[in-house]
Amino acid sequence: MSPEPPRLGVLASGTGTILSAVLDAGLATAAVILDRPCAAADLATAAGVPVEIVERESYGPGFDRDAYTHRVIDSLKRHQIDVIAMAGFGTILAPEVFSVYPGRILNTHPALLPAFKGWHAVRDTLVAGVKVAGCTVHLATEVVDEGPILAQEAVPVLPGDTEDSLHERIKVVERRLYPATIRLFLQTLQGAAP
Ligand code: GRF
Numbered sequence: 001m002s003p004e005p006p007r008l009g010v011l012a013s014g015t016g017t018i019l020s021a022v023l024d025a026g027l028a029t030a031a032v033i034l035d036r037p038c039a040a041a042d043l044a045t046a047a048g049v050p051v052e053i054v055e056r057e058s059y060g061p062g063f064d065r066d067a068y069t070h071r072v073i074d075s076l077k078r079h080q081i082d083v084i085a086m087a088g089f090g091t092i093l094a095p096e097v098f099s100v101y102p103g104r105i106l107n108t109h110p111a112l113l114p115a116f117k118g119w120h121a122v123r124d125t126l127v128a129g130v131k132v133a134g135c136t137v138h139l140a141t142e143v144v145d146e147g148p149i150l151a152q153e154a155v156p157v158l159p160g161d162t163e164d165s166l167h168e169r170i171k172v173v174e175r176r177l178y179p180a181t182i183r184l185f186l187q188t189l190q191g192a193a194p
Contacts, residue, residue, distance in 0.1 A: 007079070007080050008186065011034075015040070021178065025180070030080065068093075083106070084106065118144070125157065
């Protein structure tokens with residue numbers, strides 16, 4: 001008898017187009033957890049996936065990252081999540097989540113890591129004047145935008161690109177590469193289960 005497939009949870013915040021690609025790829029998603037009300041909630045609900053909004057109480061200096069992370073972990077546990085895919089999640093989580101889910105948190109970043117880490121990766125790519133951009137799927141660790149790289153793909157930076165046009169060209173690739181990499185990761189994990 002083959003072991004149960006790992007239960008995938010997606011963390012999102014924004015427009016949810018990467019989440020949508022994950023769902024459209026047919027990846028069984030046990031829950032979508034959001035840090036704010038956003039379009040991703042409607043997408044998940046329409047797909048019949050349980051949604052939980054673990055809303056941030058603050059965005060200012062008083063934000064208690066440890067307490068917030070604890071609430072997210074509680075939610076992940078309630079949904080019996082084994083593997084987390086971050087899909088544009090707008091909150092940096094505290095170290096606790098990486099010890100509860102060691103080597104089990106995936107992220108997609110809109111740049112060719114280790115270049116252009118951080119929130120403004122696409123803008124920084126344009127400002128640097130490089131001619132090649134891309135995306136990176138990696139295992140997330142305590143240090144933002146670090147961790148072992150699982151997949152990467154390049155796209156050209158074209159004359160006249162804006163942050164939006166370049167980001168959209170990158171996201172076209174992310175919407176294919178991220179679900180494919182998540183699938184492979186889940187299969188590998190399931191295959192390695194005792
Ligand atoms: C993606 O480019 C992802 O790499 C970054 O956030 C973006 C999310 O896009 N971390 P969307 O909100 O799902 O369209």
